[in-house]
Amino acid sequence: MARAWLAYNAIAVGNAADAVGDLQAVEQLLGDNRSTVFLPELAYAYARSGRAGDAQRIFDEIEALGRESDLGVGAWPPAYLAIGDEAEALRWLEKAVEKARNHEPDQGYINLMNLRMNFLAGPRLEEPRFADVLSRIRGD
Helix, strand or coil, X not given: CHHHHHHHHHHHCCCHHHHHHHHHHHHHHHCCCCCCCHHHHHHHHHHHCCCHHHHHHHHHHHHXXXXXXXXXXXXXXXXXXXXXXXXXXXXXXXXXXXXXHCCCCCCCHHHHHHHHCCCCCCHHHHCHHHHHHHHCCCCC
């Protein structure tokens, strides 16, 4: 986790190229035990660091895992952001709003909270359409 956050912080402050080595190290450390909690953020981080091919590769892995089990609503917005599908990211964020409103548990809430704090300083998340829906994902 520490290595992932080193990469995320590098991306957030504009040193995306410096983050790639840490992202690759995270993948190596995960090995065959690739927790679905890390994968959406890893894909999004690769995309934010200009590594579209790696983002797509991780997205494909997420999709395959999603066919086998429920990854949670929160896993999908960063995954779709990673491949540039903003419409799907927003659609899944709206589903997350509904789940949060209904106090339903979700395996992907950590991904949503990281998006809410814009952990990778993604400019899209500052746009009104994203900022609005993210502001509506909250507990009470």
